[in-house]
Amino acid sequence: MLCVGEAMVLVAPARGERLATARGAALGVAGAESTVAQYLSDLGHRTAWASRVGTDPLGEQVLDAIARSGVDVGHVERDPSAPTGVYFKDPSPEGTRVHYYRTGSAASRMTPAYLDRLPLSTARLVHLSGVTPALSDGCAATSTALFERARAAGASCSFDVNYRAALWSTRQAAGPLLALARQADVVFVGLDEARHVWGTGTAEQVRDLVGPGVRLVVKDADIGATHFPPGGGPAVFVPANPVEVVEPVGAGDAFAAGYLSAWLRGAEPADRLRFGHRLAAFALGVVGDHADASVLRTTGAAG
Numbered sequence: 001m002l003c004v005g006e007a008m009v010l011v012a013p014a015r016g017e018r019l020a021t022a023r024g025a026a027l028g029v030a031g032a033e034s035t036v037a038q039y040l041s042d043l044g045h046r047t048a049w050a051s052r053v054g055t056d057p058l059g060e061q062v063l064d065a066i067a068r069s070g071v072d073v074g075h076v077e078r079d080p081s082a083p084t085g086v087y088f089k090d091p092s093p094e095g096t097r098v099h100y101y102r103t104g105s106a107a108s109r110m111t112p113a114y115l116d117r118l119p120l121s122t123a124r125l126v127h128l129s130g131v132t133p134a135l136s137d138g139c140a141a142t143s144t145a146l147f148e149r150a151r152a153a154g155a156s157c158s159f160d161v162n163y164r165a166a167l168w169s170t171r172q173a174a175g176p177l178l179a180l181a182r183q184a185d186v187v188f189v190g191l192d193e194a195r196h197v198w199g200t201g202t203a204e205q206v207r208d209l210v211g212p213g214v215r216l217v218v219k220d221a222d223i224g225a226t227h228f229p230p231g232g233g234p235a236v237f238v239p240a241n242p243v244e245v246v247e248p249v250g251a252g253d254a255f256a257a258g259y260l261s262a263w264l265r266g267a268e269p270a271d272r273l274r275f276g277h278r279l280a281a282f283a284l285g286v287v288g289d290h291a292d293a294s295v296l297r298t299t300g301a302a303g
Contacts, residue, residue, distance in 0.1 A: 001040055001047045001260075002123040002155075004146055005132040006107035007031030007066060008085035008100075009058045010289070019090040019099075029065035030087075030289035032129040032162055032253055038069040039257035039279060042293040045264065048072035050118050052106040058084035059106070069290070075118055079106035100166060108135040112145040125260065126150040127158040129253075130177050134167035140176060147183040159184035160256050163193045170197050181210050185230075186263070188256050191220045203228075203235070217259060217273070219252070225276065227269040238273035243281040250290060254283035 010030045013022035037049040049071050053059035055078045062084060067073045085102035102108065110132075120126070126146060133140040147157045159180050163173055174197050181187045187210060191203060200206045203218035203226045210216055216228040224239035258279030262272040282293055 001037070001045055001125045001127065001264075002050060002118065002120070003033040003037040003040075003047065003127040004050045004118070004142075005031060005033030005129055006051055006085055006102065006105065006135060007034035007049070007053075007062050008087050008102060008105075009061050010087055010089065012089040013091065016091045018092060019088055027061060028289070029062050030250075032131050032160065033127060034062075034066050034071070035250055035253040035289045036127050036129075036160075036257045036260070037071045038066060038290045039254055039293055040261060041070040042297065043257070043261045044294075044297050045261060046072075048075060048119070048123075050075040052077045052079050052082075052110055052114070054078070054082055054084040054106045055080045056084055058086065069292070077106075077114060077117070079109060082106040082109055098166075102135070105135075108139060110136075110142045111138040112142050114142060115145055115149055120150050120153040120155060123150065123153070123155045125156045125158060125264065127160075127256070127260070128180070129160040129162040130173070130180070131162050131164055131167065133176050133180065134164060134173065143176075143180060144183070147180065151183070156185040157183060158186040158256070158260055159188070160252065161187070161189040161193060161197070162252065163197050173197055178209070181214065184214055186215045186217070186260070188217045188219065188252070188259070190252070191218055194218065207235075215263075217276075219255065225255070225273050227273055229269065236269045236273065238270055238277065241277045241281040243284050245284045250283040251280040253289070254293070255280040 010028040011025050014024040034049045037047045041047045053062050063073050085105035087098050087100045090097045133143040150157050194200045194206045206218050207228045219225045222240050227236045255276040259272045259276035262275040
């Protein structure tokens with residue numbers, strides 16, 4: 001499996017302090033596609049992550065953290081003229097806010113030419129999120145070309161809509177995100193973000209908009225998720241697992257990884273959703289975007 005997209009260094013205040021008054025912080029690494037790659041590796045899949053980072057120490061931090069999860073980072077390109085992206089968490093009783101410093105980052109300089117060095121001919125699955133096309137015009141062109149080349153090479157394409165208002169407006173995002181969703185074989189989208197970006201009010205309306213050619217998974221927060229098979233057929237709904245939330249980050253990427261793992265192992269739609277929920281619940285119960293989930297590897301797709 002090949003996951004393509006930016007990963008950044010995360011700076012979080014110690015002990016949940018506010019950024020404005022914090023006197024210490026911890027470094028981590030996070031990114032939508034890299035987190036999916038890490039969870040897939042935890043679950044026993046051979047996985048690679050591709051992107052660009054700077055030749056700075058933060059780039060080394062990113063590469064080391066992702067490689068420690070067993071993910072192949074050998075296709076990552078180093079850029080001596082652009083920095084590795086960084087973002088900061090600002091915890092508060094009202095919820096955690098994030099502040100991004102990624103404009104002009106090495107990853108934002110991706111172009112379709114970068115795809116020439118990627119092993120698309122040997123990838124079974126290629127995964128992308130809607131964060132990547134929002135980073136720059138070059139990243140948008142790269143995202144479209146990635147799916148075109150992957151499908152031509154015989155790989156399946158997975159797309160998580162993952163709309164980020166801090167990166168682009170709904171007017172800017174609606175068309176490109178829909179076009180990428182229609183290119184994919186598997187699509188993940190939250191019902192709330194679909195309503196915000198596309199104006200669809202129900203899971204069925206999302207299916208009608210995206211079209212019948214994809215495996216569509218519509219997530220409705222802590223209620224559950226609905227699977228629509230390609231070509232029509234009955235939908236399958238599986239409720240979410242009750243969970244005590246430690247930190248509400250990384251759950252969407254974990255769900256996607258759980259679903260994809262079960263799908264690649266031949267599980268039925270209901271079992272794919274169940275394992276997606278289980279991995280999402282695991283992510284919600286830990287601090288940070290990723291924690292080693294290899295303990296779930298032996299439970300099977302329906303675990």
